[in-house]
Every structure is written in C-alpha cells, then in structure tokens.
Amino acid sequence: MKKGKETTIYDIARQLNISASTVSRALQDHPGVNKKTKKMIDDFVAQTSFRTNPFASNLRNKQTKTIGVLVHELNSNFITSVLAGIEKVTASEGFDIIIAHSSESGTREAANVKNLFNKRVDGLIASLSFDTSNLEHFQPFFDRGVPVLFFDRVEQDGHKTVVVIDNAKCGYIATQHLIEQGCKRIVHVTSSLNRNVYSQRYKGYRDALFDNGLAFEEDLLIVGDLTRKAGAEAALKILNMSPMPDGAFITNDFMAAVCMRALREKGVAIPNDIAIVGFNNDAIGELIEPALTTINYPGEDMGEIAARNLINHIKGIGNLEQTNTIIVRSGLVVRGSSVRTTPQTPD
Amino acid sequence: MKKGKETTIYDIARQLNISASTVSRALQDHPGVNKKTKKMIDDFVAQTSFRTNPFASNLRNKQTKTIGVLVHELNSNFITSVLAGIEKVTASEGFDIIIAHSSESGTREAANVKNLFNKRVDGLIASLSFDTSNLEHFQPFFDRGVPVLFFDRVEQDGHKTVVVIDNAKCGYIATQHLIEQGCKRIVHVTSSLNRNVYSQRYKGYRDALFDNGLAFEEDLLIVGDLTRKAGAEAALKILNMSPMPDGAFITNDFMAAVCMRALREKGVAIPNDIAIVGFNNDAIGELIEPALTTINYPGEDMGEIAARNLINHIKGIGNLEQTNTIIVRSGLVVRGSSVRTTPQTPD
Numbered sequence: 073m074k075k076g077k078e079t080t081i082y083d084i085a086r087q088l089n090i091s092a093s094t095v096s097r098a099l100q101d102h103p104g105v106n107k108k109t110k111k112m113i114d115d116f117v118a119q120t121s122f123r124t125n126p127f128a129s130n131l132r133n134k135q136t137k138t139i140g141v142l143v144h145e146l147n148s149n150f151i152t153s154v155l156a157g158i159e160k161v162t163a164s165e166g167f168d169i170i171i172a173h174s175s176e177s178g179t180r181e182a183a184n185v186k187n188l189f190n191k192r193v194d195g196l197i198a199s200l201s202f203d204t205s206n207l208e209h210f211q212p213f214f215d216r217g218v219p220v221l222f223f224d225r226v227e228q229d230g231h232k233t234v235v236v237i238d239n240a241k242c243g244y245i246a247t248q249h250l251i252e253q254g255c256k257r258i259v260h261v262t263s264s265l266n267r268n269v270y271s272q273r274y275k276g277y278r279d280a281l282f283d284n285g286l287a288f289e290e291d292l293l294i295v296g297d298l299t300r301k302a303g304a305e306a307a308l309k310i311l312n313m314s315p316m317p318d319g320a321f322i323t324n325d326f327m328a329a330v331c332m333r334a335l336r337e338k339g340v341a342i343p344n345d346i347a348i349v350g351f352n353n354d355a356i357g358e359l360i361e362p363a364l365t366t367i368n369y370p371g372e373d374m375g376e377i378a379a380r381n382l383i384n385h386i387k388g389i390g391n392l393e394q395t396n397t398i399i400v401r402s403g404l405v406v407r408g409s410s411v412r413t414t415p416q417t418p419d
Numbered sequence: 420m421k422k423g424k425e426t427t428i429y430d431i432a433r434q435l436n437i438s439a440s441t442v443s444r445a446l447q448d449h450p451g452v453n454k455k456t457k458k459m460i461d462d463f464v465a466q467t468s469f470r471t472n473p474f475a476s477n478l479r480n481k482q483t484k485t486i487g488v489l490v491h492e493l494n495s496n497f498i499t500s501v502l503a504g505i506e507k508v509t510a511s512e513g514f515d516i517i518i519a520h521s522s523e524s525g526t527r528e529a530a531n532v533k534n535l536f537n538k539r540v541d542g543l544i545a546s547l548s549f550d551t552s553n554l555e556h557f558q559p560f561f562d563r564g565v566p567v568l569f570f571d572r573v574e575q576d577g578h579k580t581v582v583v584i585d586n587a588k589c590g591y592i593a594t595q596h597l598i599e600q601g602c603k604r605i606v607h608v609t610s611s612l613n614r615n616v617y618s619q620r621y622k623g624y625r626d627a628l629f630d631n632g633l634a635f636e637e638d639l640l641i642v643g644d645l646t647r648k649a650g651a652e653a654a655l656k657i658l659n660m661s662p663m664p665d666g667a668f669i670t671n672d673f674m675a676a677v678c679m680r681a682l683r684e685k686g687v688a689i690p691n692d693i694a695i696v697g698f699n700n701d702a703i704g705e706l707i708e709p710a711l712t713t714i715n716y717p718g719e720d721m722g723e724i725a726a727r728n729l730i731n732h733i734k735g736i737g738n739l740e741q742t743n744t745i746i747v748r749s750g751l752v753v754r755g756s757s758v759r760t761t762p763q764t765p766d
Contacts, residue, residue, distance in 0.1 A: 136537075146498075152494035169519070170518065170534070170535075170538065187515040188517075190483075326702065329706045333706050359703060359706075361708050
C-alpha cells in the first residue's frame with residue numbers, strides 16, 4: 073500500500089480476498105463473521121496503518137449534502153420538535169434533509185431505509201418503529217460506513233450511537249410525584265414494552281412503587297398503541313377497576329388528554345379522584361382542563377444534538393465511533409392534573 | 420423520425436435546434452417563450468405525431484418508484500392526515516415517499532424542490548409555504564415533464580392540477596353559523612392573506628357578513644402566523660376591543676384553542692360572551708372545554724386523491740394535463756364552543 077494514503081476496508085478486503093462488507097462487520101464485532109476470518113482481519117489490521125475511518129461517508133464517490141431522517145411517526149409534537157432541531161443545524165450547515173415515515177411499521181421502515189440508502193444520503197438519523205426487533209435492515213449503511221445515529225426509539229445493543237433521555241428516571245419521577253400526592257393505587261398506561269422507551273418508563277414506574285412499599289399488580293398495566301381509541305379504552309378499563317385507581321401515569325400526553333376527557337365525562341374528578349401525569353409536554357397539555365402534569369422531553373435539543381454529531385462525523389471533525397450514548401436532560405412539569413387541592417390523608 | 424416511436428420534446432428540440440425546455444414551455448403556453456418560436460414549434464407539432472406525453476416521467480432514464488412530498492409544515496393533524504392518505508396509496512402501489520419540510524420558508528421550499536429533483540423522484544405532491552409567491556422553482560420539474568400536483572396551499576393560476584377544498588364556502592358557512600347563533604360583531608383571526616386558503620376563507624367571511632347586512636370593520640381582522648404566540652395575542656386584542664366581539668372565526672384549531680384558553684382565564688364565557696369556530700377538525704378540538712366547533716377538512720381523502728391521480732399519471736392510466744382542480748368535500752362540525760345555551764335576542 074502506498075505511504076500517505078490511509079488504508080480502507082477495501083484495501084484490506086482486496087489483500088485478504090474477502091468482501092469489504094465482511095471486513096466492515098468483523099471490525100464492528102458483528103456475530104455473523106466466523107472467528108477464523110475475524111482473527112485473520114485483526115492480525116492484518118494490527119500490521120497496517122488501518123484505523124476505523126472517521127471520514128466514512130467519503131468512501132462513497134461523492135457527498136450529496138443530504139441527511140435522511142427516519143421517523144416512526146409524524147403526528148406528534150415531540151417528533152416535529154426533533155425535526156425543527158435537526159433542520160436548525162442542517163440548514164446552517166448547508167445540508168438538505170429528506171424525511172421517511174414508517175407509521176410504526178417495521179416493514180415500511182425497512183423499505184424506507186433501503187430507499188434512503190439508494191438516494192445516497194450522507195448520513196441517517198433514525199427512530200425505530202414499534203415492531204422493529206433488530207437493525208439488520210441498516211446493514212447496507214453499516215457496511216458502506218455511512219453514519220447512522222439513532223434517537224429516542226433505539227436498540228441499546230451497545231454498538232450504535234444513540235441520543236436518548238433517561239426514560240427509567242422519568243418513569244420513576246412521574247410515579248414518585250403521584251405517590252407524593254397521596255396516590256396508593258397507580259395505573260400505568262403505556263405502549264409496546266418491546267420498545268426501549270416504554271420498557272424503561274415501566275421499569276421506573278415499578279421501581280418507584282417498590283421503593284415506596286406499594287405493590288404492583290398486573291391489572292394496573294394497560295398497554296395500548298398511543299391512539300385516541302387506546303386512550304378511550306384505557307379510561308373504560310380504569311372506570312371498571314375495583315377499587316378504582318387514584319393515580320395514572322400515562323406515557324403520552326395525547327392519550328392522557330383523551331383518557332382524562334373520558335373520565336371527566338363520567339363524573340370522575342381530576343386530580344382528586346384520580347391524579348394524572350402524562351409524558352412529552354405536548355402543546356395540548358396546557359390547553360386542556362385541568363392542565364396536564366407531564367415529563368418535559370426536549371425534542372428540539374435532541375434534534376440539534378443528533379444533527380450536530382452526525383454532521384461533525386461527516387465532516388471529519390468528530391467521530392461517532394467514540395460516542396455510545398448521549399443523554400439529554402428531561403424533567404417533570406407539574407400542573408393541575410396531579411396536584412391535589414385536598415391532600416389525601418394516609419390510610 | 421422512425422415510425423412507431425413516439426415523438427418527444429427532445430426530438431422536436433433537435434429538429435428545430437432549440438432547447439428541450441423551450442419546447443416544453445411553448446407547449447405549456449408559458450409566457451416566457453417568444454411568439455415566433457412558439458409558432459415554429461406549433462407548426463412543427465401539427466405536422467408530426469407529437470402529443471403531450473402522458474408517460475412523462477419515462478423521459479428520464481428510469482423510474483425510481485419514489486414520490487416526493489413537499490409540505491409547508493409538519494406539526495399539524497391536517498398535514499399528517501394528508502401524509503397518511505398519500506402513504507395508503509403509495510404503499511399499495513409500491514412507491515416509496517420522501518418528505519421535505521419547508522417550515523413556511525419559501526427559500527427552504529426552493530432548496531427542497533431542487534433536492535427532490537436531484538433525487539430523481541417520479542413525481543411531486545406539494546403544498547406551498549407562506550411566502551411562496553410564484554412557481555419558478557418548480558420549473559425543472561415542468562421542463563422535464565416530471566408531474567407535480569399541488570394540494571391545499573396552491574397557486575391558482577389555472578395551469579397546474581390542484582387538490583383543494585372550497586375555502587371560500589367554508590369561510591362562509593363558519594361565519595353564517597356564528598350569525599345564526601346571534602353574533603353581530605365577529606372577529607376573524609387568520610394567517611397570511613397572500614396564501615389562497617386564507618384569502619379565500621376571508622372572502623367567505625366577508626361575503627357572509629355582507630349577505631346578512633353586517634358591517635365589516637378593519638379592526639375585526641387579526642392576522643397572525645398560526646403559532647401559540649399568535650393565538651395568545653389574538654386573545655389580548657379581542658379583550659381590548661370595545662365593544663368586545665361576540666363571535667370569532669379562527670382559521671386554525673390550535674390557535675383557536677390557545678385563544679379560547681386565554682379568554683377563559685380572563686373570565687370570558689364561551690360561547691355566551693363570545694362564540695368560537697375553528698378550522699381543520701384537529702384532535703385537540705374534542706379535548707378542550709367547551710369542545711370546539713370547526714370545519715372538517717378531510718386530509719386523508721386529499722392525500723389519497725392526490726397520490727392516486729399522480730400515480731395514475733406516472734403509470735400512464737390517467738393524465739393530469741386534463742385535470743385542473745379537484746375539490747374535496749368539507750363541512751361544519753358543530754360543538755359546544757359556538758352553540759349558545761341562552762339564545763341572543765335580536766336588538
């Protein structure tokens with residue numbers, strides 16, 4: 073190999089007579105590469121100047137100055153805030169963005185990933201759909217060294233860079249707040265526990281119950297799909313519970329608003345009969361009555377951080393390989409739906 | 420020219436030694452083409468087998484099976500409903516979509532149009548930003564015969580296919596409804612009157628006032644930018660009017676909800692002090708109290724119609740050139756914010 077020219081995975085592949093994607097996988101410790109091949113590559117690398125190339129996207133012929141953004145859903149303030157944050161950075165850096173929408177379908181997500189790859193985006197910012205169970209469909213990006221950064225809905229396998237909030241902590245403080253308001257029987261309304269964000273909020277909820285000596289019952293867990301229908305069904309389930317819960321931690325403001333409205337129509341007083349905490353700090357929370365206590369989740373910051381890190385990587389002034397997890401601050405916003413005017417006396 | 424092979428604009432251009440884009444413009448009666456050139460092209464066309472090619476996107480090397488969608492804003496139920504409708508059709512037809520977001524900026528819109536063109540989309544579905552004043556940035560699409568279909572926010576110059584609702588009629592029935600509730604002094608809160616949707620709703624509002632013998636006053640028109648801030652400012656303006664208006668037609672549900680909340684906080688009773696009608700039938704309207712009367716605006720249908728017409732054109736089983744305007748049904752949804760429990764007696 074010529075001196076002064078950095079060794080690429082293609083050089084290694086040519087020298088060892090194997091495919092570039094096998095080299096890429098081996099260097100990423102992908103389980104699909106057999107041990108012998110891996111050792112051969114590792115030995116070769118040890119003898120050469122090779123290092124994981126931070127200017128990975130330059131391996132392709134030319135930059136398109138376009139970032140792909142893959143979202144699980146568009147109809148949420150959170151996602152549009154993230155997009156606003158991404159756009160703020162990409163616009164100032166002269167990158168265009170194109171958005172692909174998976175509508176919570178893993179199949180559509182895979183099709184979108186392929187399409188964005190074919191459109192030769194310089195990098196990808198992605199949040200996974202409900203039923204995405206692995207990252208295989210991103211392999212073309214990984215193989216070609218096109219950087220991918222995940223946010224919010226992620227697979228935390230320890231190999232990819234993710235931008236997230238501390239969902240377990242948020243679940244904990246939401247539940248702890250309800251307990252401090254005197255709630256003893258707290259229902260948890262959430263979505264698919266296969267997704268990190270919901271499983272971790274659930275963990276936080278259970279930990280808070282445990283730390284406060286409150287029992288968890290399976291019946292107190294209501295899993296829906298974040299739709300209006302799911303919100304209305306949650307309200308019905310709550311109304312039919314005996315005794316009725318006196319607190320609800322609902323992991324989505326829209327569902328919380330729908331549920332609250334349905335409960336109020338049945339004469340349930342909020343917060344005194346049941347105190348409610350939502351999640352996301354959507355605009356709707358301040359417009360309903362009583363206003364909704366919620367977890368503030370800084371979408372715009374997340375978008376800015378994601379775009380900034382991705383573009384720095386593309387420009388070679390940062391390296392995503394060095395960063396595993398970026399945790400964005402988040403916190404409780406207390407409003408009328410949870411603050412009891414007549415504090416409950418202990419039993 | 421060989422027999423059996425359809426004449427294209429490129430054939431004409433070559434024969435006449437002019438550019439293909441000039442041919443394309445001339446055939447579209449574009450005012451920028453001089454009369455002599457136009458006549459030369461028309462004469463030539465009259466002698467040949469040329470006809471406007473409905474398989475226009477085939478003029479490019481190959482289909483990408485991708486539709487571009489250009490939206491002015493993402494953070495609205497209306498737009499996400501349109502996207503859902505588009506996705507329903509494109510998914511079943513095996514087309515991917517990529518979305519570009521102009522954030523109400525004409526400059527960003529132009530950059531996005533260029534980017535989608537470079538990504539070689541097979542067709543484009545677009546809604547214009549606030550400050551877009553012409554369609555020049557779409558010229559590469561027009562020149563290359565890549566079909567573009569506009570929805571909602573459009574330029575109605577009579578040359579392009581548009582999918583819209585009858586905004587003037589909607590403005591009229593919203594205002595008429597308030598008048599029927601006894602309102603005599605109706606404020607109109609809206610957005611940039613440069614955009615067709617707002618100018619036409621405004622026209623409907625004025626026509627309804629006129630037909631009912633009510634005077635229009637300039638002070639009754641409040642123009643904002645659809646944000647939370649604009650909603651709050653509208654409430655302040657309303658509170659400071661003397662006498663205070665007894666009706667408000669607000670062309671966006673989110674702004675209406677913000678305005679209503681601010682008025683209620685100042686002790687204004689809705690609908691009895693002021694009756695309110697919004698626009699869009701966003702999810703928020705059913706969750707606030709009182710629930711919001713609004714214009715239902717079937718986004719999903721609009722998206723389906725737009726995608727269906729565009730794809731039929733691309734597949735050659737329909738021809739957008741034959742269609743000018745597609746008007747989608749819309750109507751008033753009456754809820755608590757406008758229905759007075761104590762009917763007003765006439766003066």
